[in-house]
Amino acid sequence: MQSFNPYLDISPEVQSALDNHQPVVALESTIISHGMPYPQNLETAKGVEAVVRKEGAIPATMAVIKGRIKVGLSEEDLLFMAKEKGILKASRRDMAIIIAQKKSAATTVAATMICANLAGIKIFATGGIGGVHRKGQDTFDISADLQELANTPVAVVSAGIKSILDIPLTLEYLETMGVAVIGVGTDQFPAFYTRESGYPAPYQLDTPGEIAATIQAQESLGLKAGFLIANPIPAEYSMDKKIIDKAIREALADAEAQQITGKEVTPFLLKKIVELTEGKSLFSNIKLVENNARLAAQIARELSVNNHKN
């Protein structure tokens, strides 16, 4: 049980599930406010919660609303996050400022991990995480998501990372930081829109039970790190590599021409890619998030069964 935190509002449904050791899956909100256009973002947020429920777990979507950390959003909260203009983007460094100023922000993977850990939730589903950007060795543009995985014991299910990032540098960085990257049913690290990136996944596990056992071993060892659980997009929804690579090249060139920097880089690239692929990438994106939510719920169930045994 986590200690009381004065800024945390856990919804009654999530609190009751946590109290009873029932399966709970954390979900992020940057994907809603900054990763997809309205209204597809709202439909996706609701659809993903429905997938988690269908698998027998309780969804806990996270956001900061008027200075309160919300764990489990109401319909009204989801609409606010999907539609409201001026919602900020909160990663680790932004949290205290946004809370003290009573502002509203979508939480990135890093911030969602922080909130999940405060609430006592161990598993989290998203689409893609941040990573080392291309030319990161010169710009130092490395997402705080990677440091969070090193320091916060929450397992993140993603479809790998987009090749807007430097995939091999991201994998090296995670190895250095002590984060295990696990390919699910594959020995290849997936590249979000496609099932393979051309780089191997350091580990392969095939079942939710094996993944839950690994999370529990990590906890027992007292190693306070997360995991990157890399779940490839289902083949029927994966994209043509040539089409997506072209869109990514153009988006990167645009970002460079417009001198986009800092926290704006990732949202800028995501928006450009959706525009350049005329929505094709958005469809794949929605499907892979649902697929990740399903796996995360199955892992949460295994964790909860094992918890009841102890």
Ligand code: PSU
């Ligand atoms: N990658 C995606 N979709 C997303 C994000 C990344 O394919 O929505 C979001 C996630 O919330 C992630 C954040 O945590 O962008 C990373 O931002 P940055 O690179 O600024 O750390």
Ligand code: MN
């Ligand atoms: Mn960055």
